[in-house]
Amino acid sequence: MSVIAVLATPAGALGTVHGTVTDAGAAPVAGVEVRAYDAVYGTLRATAVTAADGTYSQPVLAGSYRLQFHDPSGTYADEFFDDASDWASSGVAVVPESGDLLADASLAPAHGSVAGTVTAAGSGTPLQGITVEVLNAFGWVVASAVTASDGTFAIVGVPAGTVTVRYHDPSGTYATRYYDGADTSGAATLVAVTGGATATADQALAPGGALSGTVRMGTLPAPGILVGAFSVGDLALAGLAATASDGSWTIAGQADGDYLVLYLDPAILGPNPEHALRPVVAPDIDVLSVGLVPAVEAATPYPVSGGATTNLGSASMVGDDCPPGGFVEWSYHTNTDFSGADLRGCRMVRVRFGGSDFGGADLSGADLTASNLTGVDAAGAVLDGAIITSSNWTGAVGVTAEQLTVTSPNWTSLALPSVDLSGVDFSERGYTMAYLWAPGAQLAGADLTGVQLGGANLIGADLQGTTMVATPMAAANVSGAHISGATIVKMPSPYPPYLAGGLSSGQLLSVDHDWSDAQLSLPGVKLDGVNFAGGGYDLHGVALGAMSVRLANFAGMDLTGASFPATNGQDANFAGADLTGAAFAGTAAVSGTSFTSADFSGANLTGASLAASWFNDSDFTGADLSGANLAGARLCGADGLTVPQVLAASHDWTNTCLSSTGLDLSGIDFVAGGFTLTKANLTDLNMQGAVFTGLDLTQTVIAGADLSDAVGLTGAQVKAAGGDWQGTDLSGNNLYLGGIDFSVTGRWLAGANLSGANLWLSTFNARDMTGTNLTGTILFNTRFLNTKLAGAQLGGADVRFARFDGATGLPSGGTSATYGTTTCPDLTMASAPATCVGHGFGA
The missing domain is CATH 2.160.20.80 (E3 ubiquitin-protein ligase SopA)
Structure with missing residues (x-):
């Protein structure tokens, strides 16, 4: 025997407590603590531990005690003297002076089991995968199991005593139940668990219903919000969910009945509850403003029936500093300190906030529609998802592109003068900026593809380098706006006119005259007769696509790198203009859409592309065509063309028309010069004695041409040429x-x-x-x-x-x-x- 302790007490005669501790089968149990407590005050006086044979012996002062037999390993349940299960029912053990007290004990196992079968109500079909949980008196899960394919379960190691058993279907198909068929834990039938024995707890489950909905913070989804469903009547928590990233939630597996729903930001349970969204009882009762009990009393009960889902719709939660229901429309809150305020999801429509301080405030998801924010300080304010439609930010400070471009993309009638939005990509979020008031705005490099800008005020705005493809701008005021380097494209038919975008003739002529490097593809825009040369325009590198510039004056201008795809420049004046590297390629080969009869006299067309463009009857007197691309160019009847000019140009004359130009190409070695003459129109030209050895003349037009005494010209070449040989001189070739x-x-x-x-x-x-x-x-x-x-x-x-x-x-x-x-x-x-x-x- 091992004596653990004899506590100090007043001197008196000693006695001895001894005995043997066994299990229910009379086998000795070692290691059991035998505790002797003062029978009146409950003070521990002595402790002994049983030996391997289950015996113990402990000297104690003569007197009255209550004895407890405790197994530290937890294998056996506690027992008190005289076969009692607890203190209150235990007998008093009296130890005589100089005598012995025999106190044997037989210990029962500390744990039992709960087993049973879970079936579907009505059909009796065994249910697999049902979670069965054992709850103690505090509602904590102490043990659990999952039903097998035959619906059976067995939970071992359940502490002896009375427990609550809960049945939960993780799939939500069946309603959660408590034994025996109760909807709540409070109504459950307790299961008595005896050590070493198995208690039976069968249960039939009926189909469950569900509650669902979404939680938003103004315009934004509110993820991570706790949603609790409480049974009407006892207000027991029947189900709990957390909102997903899109704010949606579902609580499945609910029993038939009515439920109240609470939305709770978990941050309210943390160290900084003031940073949490305000709790709400469905449908829209602010708990902090009315109190929990009144909120519950005013709450709407939502019915649930088996197999059906009750959708509560969308609930809105707001920041801690937002008044319940938001700010009153047309109210005055000018020059107010909102710095650092939590106004998430707050309704702030048509409120006068002029001069207020919103520095560092969180306005995520807030609705600021038509509010007056003139002169506010927004430095560091968070505007994620905020609605700013028709709001006025004139004179606001601290407003950045980073703040504004995460707001709701409806900027209709928004006032944002002089705001720097340079380089922002507005193309992917479906922005609507109709009637935007942004004179002087910095939009350089911004991508405004598809953005609605109808009626916008962009007077003097910096649009340099912007991209505006299919950007509707009807009635927009762009007077004095800077468009150098911008790309402005109007989509052609069959694109709907209201979505085609682009600028009108009047709008285009109202912008700043620096159009350098701008890419302007604006079908239907007419700039006929415009005096660009006398208007101070900078057009170097410009692309004037699909427009009409008939009779326009470009004389003497720097048009280096300019291009005119699909543009009608009939009778335009380019005299003396520098068109180095310019491109006319792609102008439409349709009557009236060309540069026919234009004046290019003295123009520098070095390296320019005249490919596939129409220049019939144009004047090229003194023009420099060095390196110019003439492939497909229609130079029929052009005036002033000389042999040195055309020989200085690119020698690819595929599909080039030089008819009626009077060029004398006699003796020219087309082979050594690397010329391509396929499909070229050489009507009436003098090419007497020219060298054609091996050249491909397929579909080359030679009507009226003088090819007499040509070198290397064969019948096969002539046969491959165009069919019109009227007036063609092929003599001297022995074809x-x-x-x-x-x-x-x-x-x-x-x-x-x-x-x-x-x-x-x-x-x-x-x-x-x-x-x-x-x-x-x-x-x-x-x-x-x-x-x-x-x-x-x-x-x-x-x-x-x-x-x-x-x-x-x-x-x-x-x-x-x-x-x-x-x-x-x-x-x-x-x-x-x-x-x-x-x-x-x-x-």
Whole structure:
């Protein structure tokens, strides 16, 4: 036996308490503490611990005691003297002087088990996955288990005594119940747990209903808010949820009945409750203003029935410094100190706050619609999600782009004069800035794509480098606004006009005249007759796209790097302008949408792109075309063009029109110069003796051109060229054009000079060859059935086996032609010495 302690007491005779501690099966239990308490005062007087054989012996002063047998390991339940389970029912142990008191004890196990089966009400179907919890008298969970596939559960290690059992379906399909079928813990039937025994607690669950809704902080969702559902009547907490990131919440698995709902910011339970949103009882009762009990009494009960969800809609919570219901409309709160105030979600509509201090205030989600905020101090204020529509911030200090660009994107009629919003991307949040009043605003580099700016006041605003693609600006005042480097694009049809964006002619002419590097694509805008040269405009690098600048004056201006895509510049004056690197590419090839008849005399077009642009009848006298791109340029009939000019330009003349320009390109080596002439229009040009060796002349127009004595020109090249050979001089090239059916290829040959060519086996049926020079050609076995040959020349031609059936017009040179089985126009057969002279040929 081990003696733990004998407490000091007044001197007296000693006695002994001894005995044996066993379990319910009479086996000795070691390590049990035997505590002797003063029977009257409850003071611990002595403690002994049982040995391995379960025995103990403890000397004590003679007197009266209450004995407790306690197992520190928790395996066995406490027992008091005389088989009592607690102090109150225990017997008094009397220890005689110099005598012994025998006090044996048999200990019962400290824990039992709770087991049972959970089924669906009505059908009796076993329910798997139901959480079964054992709650102590304080409502704390002391043990739990989850039902198996057959609905059974077994919870071991449950402290002996009476407990509450709760059944909860994590999926929310079935309503939470307490044993035996109670909706709340207060109404539950207690389960008696005996040490070493198993208590049965079966339960049937009915389908549960749900409560749901959202919590917002003004315009913003309020995540992390605790939402509690309380049973009407006993106000027991029946369900708890926390709002998601979007403010939504759901409390599922609720029993049929009525519930009150409380919204609570968990911050109110922390060290700084003044930073919490004000608690609300649904639907909208402010707890702090009316008190908890009145709030509960005034609350709306929400019914729940099995399988259905009751949606409470949206609840609003506000910051601690927001008056219940928000500020009264039209009220005065001028020159008021709101610095650091918590005004989250607060309604502040049409309130006069002029001159007030909002420094560091939290206005997240607040509604400031139409409020007067003139002269306020907003330094450090938080405006996340705040509604600032139609509010007036004139003279406000401390307002930054970072603050404003996290507000609600409806800036209709907002007054923001001189605010710096440089570089802000407004394109992704669907901003509406109709009637924005922002004279002098700094918007340089901002992306305003798609932003509604109709009716906005942007007088003198800095729009340099901004992007305004499809930005509606109808009736916006942009007088004096700076647009250099800006991109302003009006979307073409079929884009709806009210969404197409762009500036009108009047708006564009009202802005500051520095348009340098601005990219302006504004279909339908007419700047006809504008005197840009005399108006102090800076247009270097500008892009004037899809506009009309007919008769406009650009004379002598710096237009380096400028571009005019799809623009109509008919009769415009570019005389003496510096168009180095300018681009006219992409102007529409439609009547009236070109730079026809424009004046480019003396203009510097070095490196400019004239590709795919129309310059018919324009004046290029003295213009510098060095390195200019002429591919596809329509220079038909252009005045003042010289050979040195066009040779200094890029040599890609694909689809370029140089007809009727009078250019003398005789002797030009197009091969050495790296020229591309595919589809070029070279009508009427003199290219006598020019070098064409190996060049691709596919669809090149050579009507009326002089290609006589060209170098390297072949029949294949000529055949690939355009079909109009009228008046074309191909003499001196000894071209092989045999076997061609000219009646099928649709060639125009009137007036062409084909002298010396080999045309054997070719067909010219029903063609007009009036005035065609066929002198010395080989026409062996060639067909001219019903061909017009008036004025044609056949001198020295080889017409053996040729057929001229039905040909008209009396060609000349018949005397010197070579005949042999030749069919004359009147069907007479001619063989030397006979000729067709007098039979349809002239001498």
